[in-house]
Amino acid sequence: MKGTQLGEFEELVLLVVGVLFPEAYGLNIREEIINQTKRKVAIGAVHSALSRLDEKGFLESELAEGTHERGGRRKRLFKITASGKQALEKNHELRNSLFSQIPEMALKIV
Amino acid sequence: MGLQPTYEPPKMAVKLLSLVCKNDLFEEIEGDLYEYYQGKRKEKSKPVANLYYWFHMLNFLRPFAIKKLGQNSNTIIMCRSYFKFTWRGMLRQKLQTSFHLLGLIVAFCVCGFIYSHIKYESSYDSFLDNADDIYRVAWMNENPQTRTPHPMAQALVNDFPEVIDAVSISPIYGPGLTKTTIPLRNEKREVGFNEPNGYFADSTFFDVFSFKAVEGNPDKALRKPFGIILSESMAKRYFGDEEAVGQMLSFMGNPDMLEVAAVIEDAPKNSHFHYNFLISYVTLKSLQFNDPWMSWDDFGHFNYLKLAPGTDAKAFEAKIPDWAPKYLDWGEESLASLKAGDLKFELQPVQSIHLHSNIRWELEANGSYSYLLIYGISALFILLISIINFVNLNTAKAAQRLKEVGVKKTLGAYKSQVFSQFIFEALFTTFLALVLSFVAMYMLEAPFNQLVNGNISFADLYQTDVILLLLSITIVTALLSAIYPSFYLNSFEAGQILKGLKLSKLGGNNVRNGLLAVQLIAAIVMISGSLVIKHQITFLKEKDLGFKQDNLMVLEVDGYDPRTKLVKTELLKNSAVTGATAVSNIPGGQFNQHPIYAENNPSERVDASEMFVDDDVAEVLGLKVLEGRMLSKAYAADSAGRSFVLNQSAINQLNLTDPIGKQLVWEDNENLVKGTIVGTVEDFHFRSLHEPIRPMIMLMQPLNSNFMLVKVNPTDLSQTISKIEADYKEVIADGQFSYQFLDTEIQDLYKEESRTLTLITLLSAISILLACGGLLGIISIVIKQRVKEISIRKIMGASASQILWLMNFKYLLIAGISLLIAVPVSVYFMKDWLSNFTYQIGIDPLAYVLTAIAVLFLIGFTITLISMKTVKSNPVNALRSE
Numbered sequence: 001m002k003g004t005q006l007g008e009f010e011e012l013v014l015l016v017v018g019v020l021f022p023e024a025y026g027l028n029i030r031e032e033i034i035n036q037t038k039r040k041v042a043i044g045a046v047h048s049a050l051s052r053l054d055e056k057g058f059l060e061s062e063l064a065e066g067t068h069e070r071g072g073r074r075k076r077l078f079k080i081t082a083s084g085k086q087a088l089e090k091n092h093e094l095r096n097s098l099f100s101q102i103p104e105m106a107l108k109i110v
Numbered sequence: 111m112g113l114q115p116t117y118e119p120p121k122m123a124v125k126l127l128s129l130v131c132k133n134d135l136f137e138e139i140e141g142d143l144y145e146y147y148q149g150k151r152k153e154k155s156k157p158v159a160n161l162y163y164w165f166h167m168l169n170f171l172r173p174f175a176i177k178k179l180g181q182n183s184n185t186i187i188m189c190r191s192y193f194k195f196t197w198r199g200m201l202r203q204k205l206q207t208s209f210h211l212l213g214l215i216v217a218f219c220v221c222g223f224i225y226s227h228i229k230y231e232s233s234y235d236s237f238l239d240n241a242d243d244i245y246r247v248a249w250m251n252e253n254p255q256t257r258t259p260h261p262m263a264q265a266l267v268n269d270f271p272e273v274i275d276a277v278s279i280s281p282i283y284g285p286g287l288t289k290t291t292i293p294l295r296n297e298k299r300e301v302g303f304n305e306p307n308g309y310f311a312d313s314t315f316f317d318v319f320s321f322k323a324v325e326g327n328p329d330k331a332l333r334k335p336f337g338i339i340l341s342e343s344m345a346k347r348y349f350g351d352e353e354a355v356g357q358m359l360s361f362m363g364n365p366d367m368l369e370v371a372a373v374i375e376d377a378p379k380n381s382h383f384h385y386n387f388l389i390s391y392v393t394l395k396s397l398q399f400n401d402p403w404m405s406w407d408d409f410g411h412f413n414y415l416k417l418a419p420g421t422d423a424k425a426f427e428a429k430i431p432d433w434a435p436k437y438l439d440w441g442e443e444s445l446a447s448l449k450a451g452d453l454k455f456e457l458q459p460v461q462s463i464h465l466h467s468n469i470r471w472e473l474e475a476n477g478s479y480s481y482l483l484i485y486g487i488s489a490l491f492i493l494l495i496s497i498i499n500f501v502n503l504n505t506a507k508a509a510q511r512l513k514e515v516g517v518k519k520t521l522g523a524y525k526s527q528v529f530s531q532f533i534f535e536a537l538f539t540t541f542l543a544l545v546l547s548f549v550a551m552y553m554l555e556a557p558f559n560q561l562v563n564g565n566i567s568f569a570d571l572y573q574t575d576v577i578l579l580l581l582s583i584t585i586v587t588a589l590l591s592a593i594y595p596s597f598y599l600n601s602f603e604a605g606q607i608l609k610g611l612k613l614s615k616l617g618g619n620n621v622r623n624g625l626l627a628v629q630l631i632a633a634i635v636m637i638s639g640s641l642v643i644k645h646q647i648t649f650l651k652e653k654d655l656g657f658k659q660d661n662l663m664v665l666e667v668d669g670y671d672p673r674t675k676l677v678k679t680e681l682l683k684n685s686a687v688t689g690a691t692a693v694s695n696i697p698g699g700q701f702n703q704h705p706i707y708a709e710n711n712p713s714e715r716v717d718a719s720e721m722f723v724d725d726d727v728a729e730v731l732g733l734k735v736l737e738g739r740m741l742s743k744a745y746a747a748d749s750a751g752r753s754f755v756l757n758q759s760a761i762n763q764l765n766l767t768d769p770i771g772k773q774l775v776w777e778d779n780e781n782l783v784k785g786t787i788v789g790t791v792e793d794f795h796f797r798s799l800h801e802p803i804r805p806m807i808m809l810m811q812p813l814n815s816n817f818m819l820v821k822v823n824p825t826d827l828s829q830t831i832s833k834i835e836a837d838y839k840e841v842i843a844d845g846q847f848s849y850q851f852l853d854t855e856i857q858d859l860y861k862e863e864s865r866t867l868t869l870i871t872l873l874s875a876i877s878i879l880l881a882c883g884g885l886l887g888i889i890s891i892v893i894k895q896r897v898k899e900i901s902i903r904k905i906m907g908a909s910a911s912q913i914l915w916l917m918n919f920k921y922l923l924i925a926g927i928s929l930l931i932a933v934p935v936s937v938y939f940m941k942d943w944l945s946n947f948t949y950q951i952g953i954d955p956l957a958y959v960l961t962a963i964a965v966l967f968l969i970g971f972t973i974t975l976i977s978m979k980t981v982k983s984n985p986v987n988a989l990r991s992e
Contacts, residue, residue, distance in 0.1 A: 026142040043142055044169030051135070051174045066141070069148050071116055073141030 006058070006087050012037070013049045014058055014088060017078045025064075025075040026050065050078060058084030117151040119144060120160045123167045130176050139170060188527070192534040199535065206507075207539075209887060210500060213880050214543035214587075215550055217496030218580060220873065222551050223558055224489035225576060226566040231477050234380045234464035239320035240416060243274075245423060245457035247413040248469060253717065253804065255470040258455065260391075260404050260411040263312065265437060272426050275317035275416040278391070281473065282308040283702075291666070293846075294368075294387070295360040296348045302360075303347065304666075304846050307386040310394060318416045324373045326355040331371030332388070335396040338368040339388040345373045379565055382463045383473035402779040406437050412473065414460065423457045430455045468800070471700060480946055481866045484639075488873040491632040493583070495877055498625045499884035501591040504536065505622060506891040508595030515599045516607030525600045532596040536588035544584050561872075562865045594621075623924055626885065630928035633881040634961055635936045636874040641957035642940040643870055647863045649951040655856075656794025657697060658732035661824050662852035663831070664696055665838065669815035673841050677818060678724075680837045686823045686830040689730040692815035694722035697731070697796045698856045706756075706807055708764055709773035709784065716763045718756070718805040719796065720776075722814045728791065730821050738770040738789030741810050745788075751809050752785035758793045760805030776807060785809070798859040802948045819852070878965070882972050885921065889976050893917070901985035910981050917977045918970055925969050929962050 006014070016032045017024040030046045033039060053059045059078045066072040080088070124140065131139060143166060150159040200207040235241055247258045263276035282292060295302030313332040321328075324342050331337045338359060345354040354373050358366035368389070377384045394404070403410050417423060431449050438445070447453045458467055465479040515528055548571070555568045570576070667674045674692060681690050695701050701719035708714065727733065728740040741748045741755055754774055761769050769787045776783040793803045822830050835847050857864075893900075900913055937953060944950045 026138065027145050042169040043139075043146060043166045044172060044175070047135075047139060047142070047170065048172050048174050063138070068114075069116065069145050070141040071144045073137050073144060075141050076138040 006091055007049075009045075010049050010053055010058075011088070011091060013046065014053060014080065014084055017059060018080050018088070021079065022077065024078045027075075029078075053084070054078075057081060058087055116144075117148055117159075119147040119163050123160075123164050127167050127170065131170065132175060132177050135175055139175065143167060188530075189534070192531050193538070195531065196535045196538045200539070206503065206887065209883055210503065210539055211543050211546065213496045213499050213883065214540060215547040216876060216880065217493045218544060218547035218583075219550050219554065220492050220876065221489045221583075222547065222571055222576070222580070223554075223566065224485050225579075226570045227562070227564055228482050228486055229570065230380060230564070230566055231482055232465060234382055234477075235460045237378050237380070238460065240419070241461055242459070243417045243419055243421070244318060244460040245415050245417065246460060246463060246467075247415065248456045248458050248467070249409055250454040250456045251452070253470060254456075255409065256467070256473070257409050257411055257471055258413050259406045259409055259437075260413075261406055261437070263314075263411075263413040263415070266413075266415060267314075269433060270426070270429070272418050272421045273415050274418050275314055276413065277312045277314045277318040278411045278413050279309050279311045279315065280411045282310060282389075293362055294348070296357070297360055297366060298357070299349070301348050304848070305344070305386055307384055309383075309385050309388050310391050311388045312391055315388065318414050321377065322375045324375055325353065326370075326372030328372040328374055332390040333392060334369075334371055334390070335393045336368055337371030337390060337393070339372045339374055340370055341376045341386050342373055343376050344386045345370070380464075382460070382476065406439065408779060415457070423459070427455065427457050475861070478862055480943060481862060484643075484866065484943070485869060485873075488636055488870060488877075491636055492873060492877050492880065495629045495632055495880045495884070497583075497587045497590070498629050499880060499887070500536075500540070500587055501594075502622050502625055502884055503887045503891075504591035505594045505598075506888050508598055509895070510891075511595070512599060512602070512607055516602075516604050519604035520608065528600055529592070529596040532592040533588065536592040537585070540584045540588045544580060562869055563861065564865075622888065623920075626888070626921075627924050627928045627931075629881045629884060630925055630965065631932040631935070633874070633877045634928060634932035634965055635939075636870070636877045637964065638933065638936045638958055638961040639940055640867075640870040640874040641960060642936075642944070642953055644867055645951050645954055645957065646944060646947065647860065647867050650799045650860055650863060650947075650949070651857070653795075653799060653949065655697070655799075656733070656792060657796075659697070659853045659856055661822050662730070663820040663822055663834070664850045664852055664855065665818040665820060665834075666846075666848050667692060667815055667818045668845075669694075669811075669813045671842065671845075674815060674818070675812075676841045677838055680841050681818075681820060681834060684830070684833055684837060686826070686833065687820055688823060689726055689821035691726040691730045691819050692724040692812065692817070693727060693819060694720075694811070694814045694816050695796075696817050696819065696852060696855065697794070698798060698852070698859055701796065701806075704779070705777045706754075706760065706764070706805070707775055707777075708766060709775055711764075712775070714764055715777075716760060716805050718760050718776075718807040721796070721806060721808050722811040723755075723808045724810070724812065724815070727808070727819075730819050731794075733794060734792040736790045736792055738787070740789055740791075741808065743810075747786065748788070748810055749812075751783065751811050753788045753809065754785050755789040755791060755808040756787060757791050757803070757806040759803050760807060761790055763805050776809070798856075799949045800859075800947065878968065882968050885969060886972050886976055889917070889921075889973050893977060893980055897980055897988045900980055901988040904981075904985045905989075913981050914974055914977055918973050921969055921973055922966060925966055929965065933958050933962075 012033060013029060016029050016036075020028060020032060026043060026047050029050070030041050030043055033041050033046070050059065050061075054061060058081060060081050061076045061078045063074045064077050066074045127140060127143075128136060143163060146166065147159060147163050150162050153159075154162070235244075238244060246256065247262065249255050249258050257280075260278045260280075263278040266273045267276045291304035291306045292308050293302060294305045311332060313329070315332055316328050325345075328339055331339050338361075340348070340354060348354070348359065349357060349370075354370045357370050359368045359370065361367040391404075402408055417426065431451070431454070434448065434455065435445050438448075440448075444453065463472075464476050465482065468476055468478070518528060518531075551571065552568050555566070558564065559566060665677075667677065669692065678690050678692060681687050701721065703717045703719045705715045706718045707716065723741060725740075725742050728735055733740075736758065738755075741753055743749050745753060747753045754776065756764075756769065756774075766772060766787075769790060772787050774785055774787050776785065791808075795803060796806060797804070820834065822834075831849070834849075838845065838847050903913055903916075936958075940953055944953070
């Protein structure tokens with residue numbers, strides 16, 4: 001079913017939206033990702049992920065006032081929705097639970 | 111608040127983004143990019159920042175951000191609805207749609223095929239570098255010929271600055287000027303063949319003909335005595351994948367006589383001559399070969415010139431008569447006629463040889479321009495018929511769509527929109543036909559090539575000019591067929607239409623009938639033309655040639671081999687062999703010629719083709735001896751080659767009365783052979799019927815035999831052939847046994863005619879079927895409009911035949927008028943075409959009577975067929991509802 005899966009990059013974006021609350025929009029999400037993960041990300045890629053998350057219902061958005069440095073263009077501010085929160089929690093739990101199931105030996109020999 | 115000035119991002123990029131980006135996403139995306147740009151500009155120079163901007167802008171070209179096609183575009187939505195209407199309309203009238211498509215597909219296919227055939231035929235020799243500047247020197251007298259003297263090529267280069275390069279070549283001829291095969295052999299691998307298509311060539315060959323080397327240096331190769339240049343495919347046959355250059359070949363039984371000096375590419379298919387190997391004249395000259403063949407006296411070589419770019423060939427040609435006498439050792443009279451232009455050296459552009467030159471001793475059988483013209487005109491006619499069909503049917507259908515147009519107009523369609531819908535529908539059909547015709551051509555390529563023995567390849571159709579041509583034809587057809595109905599239907603008010611306007615008459619009848627007449631004229635010209643062509647070709651094939659060609663086997667023999675005589679005696683022991691004779695040339699082939707004259711009248715010289723014959727030639731070929739006797743070994747003079755038999759034409763042209771016993775001189779180059787005329791034979795067609803019968807002289811020179819003609823009993827042929835092969839092998843164990851049948855050889859002379867006959871029959875059948883199909887379509891629409899009229903007539907007491915006559919009359923009248931126009935046109939063109947032939951059957955009026963009957967019958971039949979249903983139906987059914 002569409003909307004249930006959360007891709008790796010999508011999850012990252014969703015998390016960053018949470019981190020930057022309430023001022024999350026395309027450009028600063030990208031900067032935050034670059035700063036925190038040292039990954040090279042195009043603006044288009046971020047917008048693409050945002051629009052997918054929006055479609056899946058994990059994000060909601062509203063247009064804020066335009067500012068001078070944007071040449072008067074309004075920006076779209078994103079917020080995590082309830083189902084977004086659920087999806088994040090589900091992923092988080094799944095990882096924790098899987099991680100806790102790894103026998104100590106397996107991690108030791110690495 | 112003092113705001114800092116902002117930087118403007120590159121305008122082009124913003125513009126582009128606004129064009130492709132979804133409207134509701136555009137503002138935020140542009141805003142982000144703008145803000146990003148400000149940051150970059152503070153750190154980097156303007157061009158670098160611009161580059162970054164562009165990069166990120168282009169990165170937005172992803173599905174989520176790009177506008178969906180037709181998201182908000184009226185045009186696209188309209189196009190979709192046009193498409194739906196078109197598609198539904200096509201499905202509703204499957205028969206009509208398939209006829210439309212089929213007609214157009216056939217026409218496009220025919221045009222595509224014929225176009226590429228014509229293109230191929232006219233592409234001969236255009237692959238040569240500087241092809242425009244290369245000419246062949248031909249000799250024009252009352253019996254023009256391709257061959258001119260060997261020294262001429264180099265003399266022209268030396269004396270004229272216009273001539274950059276020149277080359278003299280000659281096929282390796284056997285005795286009596288038959289193109290001979292040379293036994294070549296690679297001793298090491300024990301591979302040997304009787305190799306045809308060998309040429310002697312000057313060392314300048316590659317200066318004129320730009321054939322590329324594959325191995326070795328061909329320029330040097332032709333300067334070296336005993337060097338041989340092979341074509342690539344021949345090198346493969348003798349040496350496989352080994353390097354051929356430097357290897358040896360045995361030549362006519364002389365072990366390892368020739369060294370392979372170079373390998374060159376095969377001549378392309380569209381070359382007017384093809385070589386397997388080249389041997390330089392240098393080799394001949396190094397043999398102290400002082401043959402008069404190499405002198406100015408012998409018109410026996412093919413000379414090609416390369417002129418300086420931009421030289422006027424005609425002007426240059428005019429200089430030759432003043433120049434040539436310095437070399438030609440001729441009498442006053444001949445030189446005078448050279449100056450007067452009765453005799454002439456003519457420059458033939460190399461690219462026109464294949465289609466326009468058909469004179470004596472062509473290197474290969476050439477094509478014929480007049481046939482190409484016929485093909486081209488036929489293809490155009492078929493295209494015309496098909497386009498008219500499409501236009502006519504579309505316009506006739508217009509009335510059926512009156513309501514549709516009415517509703518559209520009420521709903522607010524502009525006139526232009528109605529128009530564009532009709533255009534769209536027509537374009538859709540024609541383009542579909544175009545695409546399907548390409549599929550059809552792809553599939554029919556091989557059968558077509560087989561049918562016409564052609565060389566066209568489907569790949570040739572993927573050329574810009576072909577595609578442009580077909581596209582423009584397609585578009586014009588669609589426009590023509592759409593303009594009339596849309597204007598006509600647009601001319602009514604919407605309200606009027608919906609109130610129940612009945613079209614009492616289909617508009618545009620005159621135009622439609624005019625087009626119908628044009629179609630019929632084209633079809634009639636084609637049918638009658640093909641009948642005339644058929645008559646002429648059957649006439650050529652069946653004409654009595656003056657000798658018997660049936661059941662004659664032609665074996666290749668070597669007159670210098672003493673065992674050849676034994677072959678004859680051995681064969682005659684076979685009961686299935688009723689006769690055998692050794693000859694130098696066979697009817698239908700090439701003949702050498704030399705002048706002859708009566709000893710007491712040397713001024714009356716005649717060029718006579720010569721044939722070296724054996725005892726039984728008259729019996730085997732069935733020649734009629736008019737006076738005297740045939741040659742026989744019983745007479746010493748005959749065996750010595752000093753007795754001659756002439757044909758009737760030779761006697762007539764020499765003005766001899768009572769020729770038997772007269773002394774005659776046969777001028778074999780510098781060797782004057784004096785002898786006695788011992789007999790005359792009735793003229794027979796020893797060349798193809800494209801040429802008149804010319805003088806011929808027969809004499810005995812057994813060494814010069816190339817062929818053994820063997821008359822066999824046709825029953826149990828295969829066994830007879832294997833018996834003959836066994837007999838031959840018994841005498842000549844190391845020989846290559848190869849045979850043909852004379853009648854098939856002679857049929858080959860008319861290959862071009864046979865091909866034309868097949869094609870023209872096919873094309874004229876297509877044309878009349880298309881024309882009748884179009885008529886059928888129109889009548890079926892017209893009749894629907896007249897159902898009520900017919901029913902009322904029936905009620906009033908009209909008989910079925912009266913009604914049928916009423917339906918038929920107008921169209922038979924149109925057909926009659928078309929016949930009146932088409933017949934004179936056809937007669938005119940066919941007369942012109944027939945004048946190409948030396949032997950013509952003339953135009954048989956029956957061809958036209960037949961055409962007329964066939965056309966009138968087909969039209970009457972078509973109309974009657976389609977009217978019968980209406981005529982037979984109960985008139986009440988048509989009249990009870992109004």
